[in-house]
Amino acid sequence: MCLKTKLVALSVCFLSIFAAMNEGPQASRVGTRVLITGASGLVGQALTELLLAEGYGVVHLVRPGSHKRQVESKLEGGAVEVGLGTGNLYRFSWDPEGGFIDDRAWEGVSAVVHLAGAGVADARWTSTRKKEIMGSRIRSTRLLAGVIRQRKAQNLPVPSCVVSASAIGYYGDAGQRLCHESDPPGTGFLSEVCQHWEAEAQPMDADTRLNILRIGVVLSEKGGALPKMALPMRFFAGGVLGSGTQVMSWIHVEDLGRLILHILQNDQCRGVYNAVAPFPVSQYLLLKVLGQRLRRPLWTWIPGPVLRLMLGGMADTVLHSQKVSNERIQSTGFRCRYPSITEALQSLSGL
Secondary structure, three states: OHHHHHHHHHHHHHHHHHHHHHHHHHHHOOOOOOOOOOOOOOHHHHHHHHHHOOOOOEEEOOOOOOOOOOOOOOOOOOOEEEEEOOOOEEEEEEEEOEEEEOHHHOOOOEEEOOOOOOOOOOOOHHHHHHHHHHHHHHHHHHHHHHHHHHHHOOOOOOOOOOEEEEHHHOOOOOOOOOEEOOOOOOOOOOHHHHHHHHHHHHHHHOOOOEEEEEEEEEOOOOOHHHHHHHHHHHHOEEEEOOOOOOEEEEEEHHHHHEEEEEEEHHOOOOEEEEEEOOEEEEEHHHHHHHHHHHHHOOOOOEEEHHHHHHHHHHHHOOOOOOEEOOHHHHHHOOOOOOOOOOHHHHHOOOO
């Protein structure tokens, strides 16, 4: 073989390798869409970014009149496409109170991630607010289950996988007991919410591969519990809430997105999973590590009874203890990138 022929062959070989490298994970995701409810929330935004980076198309179900802070281009039929990362983002209307989902939202959808629900810690738990927290989860989950069942009965395509959110509040105030997915529910309002939430999702297991995630405290600098904990600390007013011995089972927002993606991509995943890191910590330790991260001391202590006077029933969100195992999700091969609280907080550069 002459030198010129060898060079041509070598060039073709390198070009093939380069093309394969640049296809990456996106090549196998073309035409695959994941529908997300509650996509405007902390977890929904992080998951959207991850899925788009992996080459998925993403569908957001949005309420009429809502909008996204991105440059958008109108598509035929009223859908909106937003160019992000390597994939495409689409928005379609839904109305859980009215029992409506735009039929066009289901086109090409292979999976659903259901995160919608009124924020548990966004407002004081008045009787009206508690009804909203419970009702928003029941109505939206019931609507999804009903539409999927209806589409299957009409021989229309249905998603092969549904990931439906719940929370570790399911276990109630469990003290120092290690909670597993097979454990019975606890008591209290948050546990009741989670029980009803999961019960509404269960009928979908007959029509698709259903996974229910009992999500722990999600750590992110962009929202959720952590910025609320960090704010008083910045002004040298940080302190322990209650005894400080209550256990907090947490997960880094990036790991939660990766966990959901792991479930979507692995057909053996089915059932209930605790979505938490492997090493839960006491509230005191979490605040101590946070204080070290911010170079601030823990100055104060607010007794539990005082917190209940201030917050009412919502004090449960910080006073209840939940030591939750992640052994079941680990048995499927998933590993957290940030398994310890120190690693997790150090990674959050925006704190």
